[in-house]
Amino acid sequence: MYDLTGFQRDLLYVINGLDEPHGLAIKEELEGYYEKDIHHGRLYPNLDTLVDKGLVEKGQVDRRTNYYTLTRRGQREIEARREWEAEYLDDREAAELAN
Template sequence: MYDLTGFQRDLLTVIAGEEEPHGLAVKEELEEYYESEIHHGRLYPNLDTLVDKGLVEKGTRDRRTNVYTLTRRGRRELEARREWESQYLDF
């Protein structure tokens, strides 16, 4: 997780919170959070990086729509990140 960008960590978080999210749904969630447009040229290469690192699995819903799900490793990495953050964020 240490080698991911903040944007990639946010992608993991959104993917974890959705059931079979597709690229456009992830994009819309992040645009709402960032309050700015997320370009396809930023979104899809970062999703591909997460797939290449084994944190996300890419599947297909239909011929035009890819879906993304966390792998076990991706879920473990998010959980480890949450535990690490909780050391510093005592709310």
């Protein structure tokens, strides 16, 4: 996951948190977080990158709508990232509580 942009990591987290979301559902979630419009020209190329990297699987709902799910590799990458973050966040929180 080290080679992903922050936006791509956020896409993984949103996809992980929703049940087979379609592009517009992902877009709405990110717009709520970023508090600004996410343009299709940013969203879909980044989703395609995640598909190409084997982190996300894209399926078809109908001719106009795709859904996205994490692959097992995508899930493992999120878990590894959370463990890595916890190493640093847990230590800092423990130190703050001790003071």
